[in-house]
Amino acid sequence: MFFWLITHLEDSATTKQILGASAAQGWRCDHVVPRRQNYLLTATSIEELFPGEVREKPDFCYVRMGSSAFIEGFALLSKIASLGVPCINSPEHLIVQRDKAQALLTLSQAGIPTPRTLVIGRSYSKDSIFRSVSGPPWVLKSRFGAKGDGVMLVESERSLTSALDWLFGTYPQVLLQEFIAAQAGTDIRVLVVAGKAIAAMRRSAPDKNEFRSNLFLGGRGQRVELTAELTTLAEDAASALGLTIAGVDILGEAGSYVVCEVNSSPGLKGLSDAMGEDLALEVVPRLFSAVTH
Ligand SMILES: Nc1ncnc2c1ncn2[C@@H]1O[C@H](COP(=O)(O)OP(=O)(O)O)[C@@H](O)[C@H]1O
Numbered sequence: 001m002f003f004w005l006i007t008h009l010e011d012s013a014t015t016k017q018i019l020g021a022s023a024a025q026g027w028r029c030d031h032v033v034p035r036r037q038n039y040l041l042t043a044t045s046i047e048e049l050f051p052g053e054v055r056e057k058p059d060f061c062y063v064r065m066g067s068s069a070f071i072e073g074f075a076l077l078s079k080i081a082s083l084g085v086p087c088i089n090s091p092e093h094l095i096v097q098r099d100k101a102q103a104l105l106t107l108s109q110a111g112i113p114t115p116r117t118l119v120i121g122r123s124y125s126k127d128s129i130f131r132s133v134s135g136p137p138w139v140l141k142s143r144f145g146a147k148g149d150g151v152m153l154v155e156s157e158r159s160l161t162s163a164l165d166w167l168f169g170t171y172p173q174v175l176l177q178e179f180i181a182a183q184a185g186t187d188i189r190v191l192v193v194a195g196k197a198i199a200a201m202r203r204s205a206p207d208k209n210e211f212r213s214n215l216f217l218g219g220r221g222q223r224v225e226l227t228a229e230l231t232t233l234a235e236d237a238a239s240a241l242g243l244t245i246a247g248v249d250i251l252g253e254a255g256s257y258v259v260c261e262v263n264s265s266p267g268l269k270g271l272s273d274a275m276g277e278d279l280a281l282e283v284v285p286r287l288f289s290a291v292t293h
C-alpha cells in the first residue's frame with residue numbers, strides 16, 4: 001500500500017498519528033503539503049507533476065484539507081485526481097461539503113433530517129426571519145467555517161438584528177438555524193469510512209457558558225455505542241455527500257436526531273482517545289480497500 005497524505009496541517013495530532021501508524025505498519029506514505037509544492041498545471045503524468053522531484057504514482061491520496069488553506073490546495077488536488085489517482089475525499093465532493101448551505105441542501109434533498117435553516121441576505125426583513133425559523137434562541141453561522149469559528153448563539157430578537165447588521169459588514173450571507181435544545185451543549189460525532197460507521201463519541205462543551213461542543217474549543221469526548229439509528233443516519237449522510245471518509249455530527253436525541261454537519265477531514269486524535277484505540281490503523285486500510293475494490 002502506497003499513499004500520499006495531502007494536508008497543510010503539518011503539526012496536527014492527526015497528521016502525526018497517520019504518519020506514525022504508517023511507519024509502524026510499514027505502509028508507504030508520502031506527506032504532501034500543497035502550499036509548499038511547485039507543480040506543473042499541464043503535466044500529463046504524476047511523474048511529471050512535481051518538476052525536479054522523483055515521485056511515483058500512489059495507490060490513492062488521503063486528503064485532509066477541510067478549512068485550512070483550501071484554495072491553495074484545491075487546484076493541485078484536482079490535477080492529481082485528473083491524472084487518475086483516487087482522492088479520498090474527491091475534489092468535487094469537498095467543494096460541496098465545505099459550503100454549509102450547499103451541504104445542508106444536499107442532505108435535506110436526500111431526505112436526511114437537518115436543523116431548519118434560513119440563508120439570510122443583506123436585504124432581510126425581520127418579520128420574515130421570525131416567521132420562518134422558530135426562536136429565540138437561534139444559531140447564526142457563517143457559510144464557510146470550522147472548529148466552531150463563526151457559530152454563535154443568539155438569545156433575543158434584539159440581539160439577532162444587531163448581530164446580523166454587524167456580520168453583514170464581513171459576510172455577504174449568513175445562515176440562521178433553529179437551536180436544537182435536546183442535549184444542548186453536546187453532539188455525537190460518528191466516523192464513517194467507506195460506507196461504514198466505525199466509531200462514535202459524545203462531545204460535550206467545556207462548561208455551561210459554551211454551547212459549541214467542538215474539541216478544538218476545549219470540548220470533551222466520550223465513547224458512545226453506535227446504535228442502529230445513529231449508524232444508519234451517519235452512513236446515509238456520508239453517502240448523500242459522496243464522502244468516503246466523514247465525521248458526521250449529530251444533534252438532539254434518539255428518535256429525533258438531526259445532522260448538524262458532515263466533516264470531510266475528520267480528526268482522528270480525539271476520537272481515538274475516546275475509543276481507546278489508534279483509529280489510523282483501521283482507517284487507512286479501509287481507504288485502501290475502498291479504492292482497490
Ligand atoms: N442548530 C444548532 N443547535 C444546537 N447546537 C448547535 C447547532 N448548530 C451548531 N451547534 C453546536 O455548535 C457546534 C459547532 O457548529 P457547526 O455547525 O458544527 O460548526 P463548525 O463547522 O465550526 O464545527 C456543534 O458541534 C454543536 O455543538
Ligand SMILES: [Mg+2]
Binds near residue numbers: 147148249261
Ligand atoms: Mg462542526
